[in-house]
Amino acid sequence: DTGVSQDPRHKITKRGQNVTFRCDPISEHNRLYWYRQTLGQGPEFLTYFQNEAQLEKSRLLSDRFSAERPKGSFSTLEIQRTEQGDSAMYLCASSLVGGVSGNTIYFGEGSWLTVV
Amino acid sequence: AQTVTQSQPEMSVQEAETVTLSCTYDTSENNYYLFWYKQPPSRQMILVIRQEAYKQQNATENRFSVNFQKAAKSFSLKISDSQLGDTAMYFCAFARDDKIIFGKGTRLHILP
Numbered sequence: 001d002t003g004v005s006q007d008p009r010h011k012i013t014k015r016g017q018n019v020t021f022r023c024d025p026i027s028e029h030n031r032l033y034w035y036r037q038t039l040g041q042g043p044e045f046l047t048y049f050q051n052e053a054q055l056e057k058s059r060l061l062s063d064r065f066s067a068e069r070p071k072g073s074f075s076t077l078e079i080q081r082t083e084q085g086d087s088a089m090y091l092c093a094s095s096l097v098g099g100v101s102g103n104t105i106y107f108g109e110g111s112w113l114t115v116v
Numbered sequence: 117a118q119t120v121t122q123s124q125p126e127m128s129v130q131e132a133e134t135v136t137l138s139c140t141y142d143t144s145e146n147n148y149y150l151f152w153y154k155q156p157p158s159r160q161m162i163l164v165i166r167q168e169a170y171k172q173q174n175a176t177e178n179r180f181s182v183n184f185q186k187a188a189k190s191f192s193l194k195i196s197d198s199q200l201g202d203t204a205m206y207f208c209a210f211a212r213d214d215k216i217i218f219g220k221g222t223r224l225h226i227l228p
Contacts, residue, residue: 033215042120042207042218043161056215091161103153105216107161 001027004108006092012114019073020078021111025094033105034067036060043091047110049075050097082115089113118143120210122219129198130227136183137193139208139224145169150192151209151216154202158191164206167191198226 005024015021025032030051035043046065047057051072061067064082069075079086089112095105119142127197129135141150152164167175171189179199181190195202203226208219 035218040221043219045215045217048215052163104149104163104166105211106163107153109160 004092004094004106005018006090006108006111008111009109009115010112012116013085015115016081018078019082019113021090021092023077023108025073025075026096026106029094029096029106030072031095031097031105032069033093033095034075034077035093035108037089037091037110038087040058041052044077046077046090069086079113082113084115087115098104117183117218118145118210118212120217120219122208122222124222125220126223128225128227131200133198134179134194134196135198135224137195137206137208137224139191139193139219141189141191141208141210143189143210143212145212147212149211150182150191151211152180152191152207153207153218154204155163155221156204156209161207165193168190195224200226200228202226207219214227 006021033048034046037043045058046061047067049069052069064080067077089110091110092108093105121140148169150167153161154164155161165177165180179196181194205221207221211218
């Protein structure tokens with residue numbers, strides 16, 4: 001396991017459809033984060049998990065968004081009834097809290113969503 | 117709430133020159149971490165350098181070093197002997213116990 005992996009890398013969907021993204025964190029990392037990034041902007045925090053518990057959700061995460069990490073390993077981010085404003089790159093990251101790396105988080109390559 | 121500000125949206129320097137990227141942050145916390153991340157065009161975000169707030173010594177990683185001024189809440193990144201491969205977006209980030217907050221980034225162009 002060499003890093004955080006995300007799938008799919010690119011998704012084009014019609015407005016109103018549902019989409020789901022998957023993230024596999026670095027093995028043994030107990031924290032998993034979801035961020036959203038639009039062109040020319042920094043990543044914006046969406047939510048994070050400590051093991052299987054979702055500890056915080058941003059106000060950016062409307063009720064159309066849901067994230068899960070059922071077994072404390074991989075995570076899914078589902079967007080229901082997509083809107084054009086959902087078009088962005090969705091970044092997943094993971095970290096090992098309490099390890100020698102401290103709060104350093106490692107990012108995946110992102111999942112690009114285009115809503116047409 | 118913590119905030120991170122990068123006041124330079126875009127910078128360009130000649131190859132081999134030294135460049136400094138600015139970052140300021142706002143927090144009432146005493147213990148935290150600061151990071152610089154690099155995001156090359158259409159590529160993965162990678163960690164450049166990190167600094168623990170309780171350490172007074174500035175972090176260095178090869179050609180990359182920081183100037184951490186805790187009282188001023190300033191955390192600048194210096195890139196020495198810049199290379200074409202340093203062309204990227206650079207994000208300053210603040211972390212406490214939970215989420216990491218990013219600045220809006222500085223787009224750095226290294227010119228041949």
